[in-house]
Amino acid sequence: MSYQKSSFYHPRLPVNDLGLTYRDYEGALSTLCAGCGHDAITSAIVQACFELSLPPHQVAKMSGIGCSSKAPNYFLNKSHGFNSVHGRMPSVTTGANLANRDLTYLAMSGDGDSASIGLGQFAHVVRRQLNMLYVVANNGVYGLTKGQLAATADKGVTNKGGELSLFSDIDLCVMALQLGATFVARSFSGDKKQLVPLIKAAMSHQGFAFIDIVSPCVTFNNHASSTRSYDYVHEHITTAAVTDFIPVKTEITSDCQAGVCEDICLHDGSLMRIHKLQADYDTKNAMKAINDIESHKQKGEILTGLFYLDPNGESFHDVNNSSDTPLNQLKQEVLCPGNRVLSSINDSFR
Amino acid sequence: MSNTSSSKQVNTCQSINDFVVRFANTNGTGSASANNMFAKAILRMGIPVSAKNIFPSNIQGMPTWYEVRINESNFLARRGGQSELVVAMNAQSLLEDIDSVACGGFLLYDSSRALQTHEIRDDINYLAIPISAICQKEYQDPRQRQLFKNVIYVGALAALLNIEFDVLKTLVGEQFRGKDKLITPNIYALELGYQYAHQHFQCPISLRVERRELINNRIMVDGNTATALGAVYGGATVVGWYPITPSTSVVEKFASYCARLRIDPATGKKNYALVQAEDELAAIGIAIGASWNGARAFTATSGPGISLMTEFLGLAYFAEIPMVLVNVQRAGPSTGMPTRTQQSDILACAYASHGDTKQVLLFPQDPFECFTLSAQAFDLADQLQTPVIIMSDLDLGMNDHLTAEFIWDDQQEYQLGKVLSAQQLDELDEYGRYLDVDNDGICYRTLPGTHPDKGAFFTRGTSRNRYAGYTEKSADYVENMQRLTKKFNQAAKLMPSPEIKQSSKRAKIGLIFFGTSSHAIPEAIQQLKDHGLSVDTLRIKAFPFCHSIIDFINDHQDVFVIEQNRDSQMRTLLSNELAIAPNKLNVIANFDGLPLTSLFVVNKVLEHFAQQSSTSQTG
Known part of the structure; x- marks a missing residue:
C-alpha cells in the first residue's frame, strides 16, 4: 500500500473543455480498505466531473459520518468539502444551497447516515426539492464500527459475525420516488459503464437527484450469506434500460429508434439517451418504478438503472422565488433597510 | 345611582397612575387584543405601562391572565402581590381571581350570573356588569357575543379609570385599518361598556389615570419582534427553524418584515430564504450550512431545541463556522413550563456540546437591546467564526416592554471578518x-x-x-x-462591556444581574434605600466575561448574583471562569416561572443581613 499519492503523470494526459486533466479532479489518497466499492464510486465521480468539464471550485462536496462520508476527501481536491455530523448532511446542504444557488452540490452519504440516523433529514431534503445530487454508497453494513447490520440490509441475511437481520429493509429509492424526487436511480459501484452516465446526468439535472449505489464492503459484508457481496450483486443485478449521457452541443450521430430508444432533454440542454431493454420501461411513472423495484426484489434480483426522471420539475429556489443573485452575494445596501425605514417602524410601536 | 357594592366600609384603594390591573380570561376567546388595546391606551396617554401575559400552554379553554402595571416612576417590572383592580371574566378561575384583589381593591365581574356567598369578600369592592346579558341582547352571532364581551369591559374600564375615550376610538381605527366595517361595531361595544359604567357607578373610581408626558421617544414592543428586526438589519438571509414556544414569533416576525423589506423591487423575488425544518437538528444544520457558504444565517429556539442543537453547536465551535442562535428561554428542565419565563439555559449554552467547548453568549435586557445585539451578533459571529447565542427569555420575547426607540447608524458597515477574496x-x-x-x-x-x-x-x-x-x-x-x-x-x-452603576462613594453591597432581571432593579434600589441600604450594580451583557466584573466583585463586601433559575447558573459560570470563590457570591435565585419582582430581591437581601447579624450575635 502506498502512503503518498504520486504527483507524476503523463505529459499528454487528455484535457477537457476547461483544459483540465483527470488528475485535476482527483482527491487525497483513499484510506478506505483495498477493494472498497466506495473507491470505485470515487473514480466514477472523478471521471464524470472531468468529462462534464465542471469547474471543480464550483462544486461543494457534502457528507455526514461513516466510510461513505469520508469519500469526498478522495475526489475533487479543488472543491470545498464539508464533512458534517452523522445523519445531518441534508440540512447542512440545504443551508449551503440556500446561501448560494449557483454551486453544484454533490453529497455523499451511506446507509447508516441516510437510512438510520438521518432518515428524517433524508426524507425532508427530498420533499424540499433541493437542487443537488445525493449519492448513497449502500453496502448494508456499518463499516467504521466493524460490521453491524444497516437498515438497508435485506431481512433474513446475516452479517459477518452471524447476526441475523430481523427487520424489514428500507429502500431509499422507493422512499425518494414516493417523496417526489425528480431523478431517481440505482447502480452498482462495479458497473462504471452504467454509473458514470447516471452521475453525469444527475449532476446536470436541475432538482433533487438521488442515486443509490450498491457498493460492497470487502471487509465486513462480502461473505456468502450477504446480498451486498460482489458475487451476489454480480449474479442478481438486472436493468430495464441502458442509459447514455450526451452533453450539450454534441453532434448526435445515431438515430434514436422509436420504441426502443428515448431521448430526454435535461434542463441545461444535454440529453439522457435511453435504450430500453424492456418494452414497458417508463421514466415518467414513479408508481410503476416502485412496483418494478419491489417485484424484482421479491425475485431476489437487484433492479438498477434510471427509475424516474422529471427534467422540468421545480426545485427549492423556484418554489421559494429566490433572488437570482445568490443570497451570499447580496450587499449590505440591499439587505439593510436603513434608519429612515426604521423610524417608520418605530412609529408602529407607539 | 348606586356606587360600587361592598358589604362593609373598607379603605378603598386610591391612586392616580400607580396601580395594577389584572385581567382573568379564558384563552382562545379573543381577550388578548382587547387587553392589549387597554395597555396601549395608557401608553397613548403618556403614562409608563407594562403588560405581562401569563398564559397556558394550550389553545382554547384554559385560564389566562394579563397583568398591566401603570407606574409614573417607570417601575415597570412585575410588581407581584395582589392587584388593585381585577377583571374577572373566567368562571374557572373566579375564586382565585377574587383572592388576587388587594384589600380595598376592585373586582369587575360579569354579573349575568350572581355571585355565591363564598365568592363575596367584605374587604373589596365589586363592580357588577352583566356583560354576557348585554351581549346576549345586542348580538345574534355567537362569535360576536363572545368577542364583544372583551371590548365591553374595556369600554367600562375607560369610564371607571378615566381613560380618554377618543384614545380608544383611535386605537380601534388603527387595529381595524383595512377592515373598516369592523370599526363601528367595535366602537359601539366600547360605548356599551362605557355607558353602563357611567350609569351604574360613580365614575371615575378612586383608581384612575391622568394624562402625562412621560413616554418621550420610547416605543412599546416585544423582544421577539425586536430580535427579528435586528436580524433583518444585521443582514440575515437564511433561516432554518422549528416552531417552539416562546421563540416562534422571532421567525414569524422575521418572515413578515422580510416580506415587506426584502423583496427585490425589479423582479419581485425574495432576498431571503426561510425553511421550516423537520426538527431543531435540521434547523441549526441549515443555519450552519448557509453560514459556511457565506450567507448570514440564524435559527431561533427554546430549551428543548437547545438540547437538540448541542451536537451541531459543537461542530460549529470546533469547525469554526459563524452562526447566530436565538434562545428565548422558558422554564425547564425537559418540557418544563413552556409558557413561563426563566434564565435557566446559561450553563447548557455556555458549554453547549460534548468535549471542551465554550460558546459566546449575549444577554439583552429589553427590546432595544434585542434589536441592537441581534444585529451585532452577526458581526461578532463573522468576526469570531463561531456561534453567537442571544439569550433572551419568554418575558422579554413575548411581552410588550416600554423601550428606547430603535436606531440604526447608516454609516456602519457589516463586519464580515476574515474572509479571503x-x-x-x-x-x-x-x-x-x-x-x-x-x-x-x-x-x-x-x-x-x-x-x-x-x-x-x-x-x-x-x-x-x-x-x-x-x-x-x-x-x-x-x-x-x-x-x-x-x-x-x-x-x-x-463583547459589549458590563453596565456598571456605582456611586462616587462606593457602596458595600454589589448587585450583579443580567437580562430581564434588570427590570426589577431600579425599584429594588429604591426599596433598599428605604431600608437604609445603598447598592452598586453591574449588569452582565455577554460571555466571555470582561475583566471589570472581577474588579466589581472584589470592590464590594457583599455581592449578590440575581438570576432566574434554581441553581444560580450565572454564579457558577462566574466562579468557574473568573476563579471567584463561590462563597464570595450570594445567591438570589427566582425560579417560579414568573418575571422577577423587586420585592423578591429586597427580601432576599434583607434576609441575608438578618441571618448574618443573628449568626454574629450567636457566634
Whole structure:
C-alpha cells in the first residue's frame, strides 16, 4: 500500500473543455480498505466531473459520518468539502444551497447516515426539492464500527459475525420516488459503464437527484450469506434500460429508434439517451418504478438503472422565488433597510 | 345611582397612575387584543405601562391572565402581590381571581350570573356588569357575543379609570385599518361598556389615570419582534427553524418584515430564504450550512431545541463556522413550563456540546437591546467564526416592554471578518485554513467558489492540522485546542462591556444581574434605600466575561448574583471562569416561572443581613 499519492503523470494526459486533466479532479489518497466499492464510486465521480468539464471550485462536496462520508476527501481536491455530523448532511446542504444557488452540490452519504440516523433529514431534503445530487454508497453494513447490520440490509441475511437481520429493509429509492424526487436511480459501484452516465446526468439535472449505489464492503459484508457481496450483486443485478449521457452541443450521430430508444432533454440542454431493454420501461411513472423495484426484489434480483426522471420539475429556489443573485452575494445596501425605514417602524410601536 | 357594592366600609384603594390591573380570561376567546388595546391606551396617554401575559400552554379553554402595571416612576417590572383592580371574566378561575384583589381593591365581574356567598369578600369592592346579558341582547352571532364581551369591559374600564375615550376610538381605527366595517361595531361595544359604567357607578373610581408626558421617544414592543428586526438589519438571509414556544414569533416576525423589506423591487423575488425544518437538528444544520457558504444565517429556539442543537453547536465551535442562535428561554428542565419565563439555559449554552467547548453568549435586557445585539451578533459571529447565542427569555420575547426607540447608524458597515477574496488568495504564498497568521487565534476563511485553484479545504468536525488535513497527532490537536482558547479570550475584547452603576462613594453591597432581571432593579434600589441600604450594580451583557466584573466583585463586601433559575447558573459560570470563590457570591435565585419582582430581591437581601447579624450575635 502506498502512503503518498504520486504527483507524476503523463505529459499528454487528455484535457477537457476547461483544459483540465483527470488528475485535476482527483482527491487525497483513499484510506478506505483495498477493494472498497466506495473507491470505485470515487473514480466514477472523478471521471464524470472531468468529462462534464465542471469547474471543480464550483462544486461543494457534502457528507455526514461513516466510510461513505469520508469519500469526498478522495475526489475533487479543488472543491470545498464539508464533512458534517452523522445523519445531518441534508440540512447542512440545504443551508449551503440556500446561501448560494449557483454551486453544484454533490453529497455523499451511506446507509447508516441516510437510512438510520438521518432518515428524517433524508426524507425532508427530498420533499424540499433541493437542487443537488445525493449519492448513497449502500453496502448494508456499518463499516467504521466493524460490521453491524444497516437498515438497508435485506431481512433474513446475516452479517459477518452471524447476526441475523430481523427487520424489514428500507429502500431509499422507493422512499425518494414516493417523496417526489425528480431523478431517481440505482447502480452498482462495479458497473462504471452504467454509473458514470447516471452521475453525469444527475449532476446536470436541475432538482433533487438521488442515486443509490450498491457498493460492497470487502471487509465486513462480502461473505456468502450477504446480498451486498460482489458475487451476489454480480449474479442478481438486472436493468430495464441502458442509459447514455450526451452533453450539450454534441453532434448526435445515431438515430434514436422509436420504441426502443428515448431521448430526454435535461434542463441545461444535454440529453439522457435511453435504450430500453424492456418494452414497458417508463421514466415518467414513479408508481410503476416502485412496483418494478419491489417485484424484482421479491425475485431476489437487484433492479438498477434510471427509475424516474422529471427534467422540468421545480426545485427549492423556484418554489421559494429566490433572488437570482445568490443570497451570499447580496450587499449590505440591499439587505439593510436603513434608519429612515426604521423610524417608520418605530412609529408602529407607539 | 348606586356606587360600587361592598358589604362593609373598607379603605378603598386610591391612586392616580400607580396601580395594577389584572385581567382573568379564558384563552382562545379573543381577550388578548382587547387587553392589549387597554395597555396601549395608557401608553397613548403618556403614562409608563407594562403588560405581562401569563398564559397556558394550550389553545382554547384554559385560564389566562394579563397583568398591566401603570407606574409614573417607570417601575415597570412585575410588581407581584395582589392587584388593585381585577377583571374577572373566567368562571374557572373566579375564586382565585377574587383572592388576587388587594384589600380595598376592585373586582369587575360579569354579573349575568350572581355571585355565591363564598365568592363575596367584605374587604373589596365589586363592580357588577352583566356583560354576557348585554351581549346576549345586542348580538345574534355567537362569535360576536363572545368577542364583544372583551371590548365591553374595556369600554367600562375607560369610564371607571378615566381613560380618554377618543384614545380608544383611535386605537380601534388603527387595529381595524383595512377592515373598516369592523370599526363601528367595535366602537359601539366600547360605548356599551362605557355607558353602563357611567350609569351604574360613580365614575371615575378612586383608581384612575391622568394624562402625562412621560413616554418621550420610547416605543412599546416585544423582544421577539425586536430580535427579528435586528436580524433583518444585521443582514440575515437564511433561516432554518422549528416552531417552539416562546421563540416562534422571532421567525414569524422575521418572515413578515422580510416580506415587506426584502423583496427585490425589479423582479419581485425574495432576498431571503426561510425553511421550516423537520426538527431543531435540521434547523441549526441549515443555519450552519448557509453560514459556511457565506450567507448570514440564524435559527431561533427554546430549551428543548437547545438540547437538540448541542451536537451541531459543537461542530460549529470546533469547525469554526459563524452562526447566530436565538434562545428565548422558558422554564425547564425537559418540557418544563413552556409558557413561563426563566434564565435557566446559561450553563447548557455556555458549554453547549460534548468535549471542551465554550460558546459566546449575549444577554439583552429589553427590546432595544434585542434589536441592537441581534444585529451585532452577526458581526461578532463573522468576526469570531463561531456561534453567537442571544439569550433572551419568554418575558422579554413575548411581552410588550416600554423601550428606547430603535436606531440604526447608516454609516456602519457589516463586519464580515476574515474572509479571503480570490485576489487575496492569489497574493498568498500559502494558505492554511487554521494558520494563526495574526496570532489572535482567528484564522482566514475561504468560501466555496471563490478561486479555481486556491483556498479549497475540507471542513470537518474531526481534528485537523493547520491546513485542514485530518490528523490524530496529539501535538496538532493540542495546538488547535489551545488556539481556540486564545480565540475565546480574544472574543472577550469584542463583547459589549458590563453596565456598571456605582456611586462616587462606593457602596458595600454589589448587585450583579443580567437580562430581564434588570427590570426589577431600579425599584429594588429604591426599596433598599428605604431600608437604609445603598447598592452598586453591574449588569452582565455577554460571555466571555470582561475583566471589570472581577474588579466589581472584589470592590464590594457583599455581592449578590440575581438570576432566574434554581441553581444560580450565572454564579457558577462566574466562579468557574473568573476563579471567584463561590462563597464570595450570594445567591438570589427566582425560579417560579414568573418575571422577577423587586420585592423578591429586597427580601432576599434583607434576609441575608438578618441571618448574618443573628449568626454574629450567636457566634
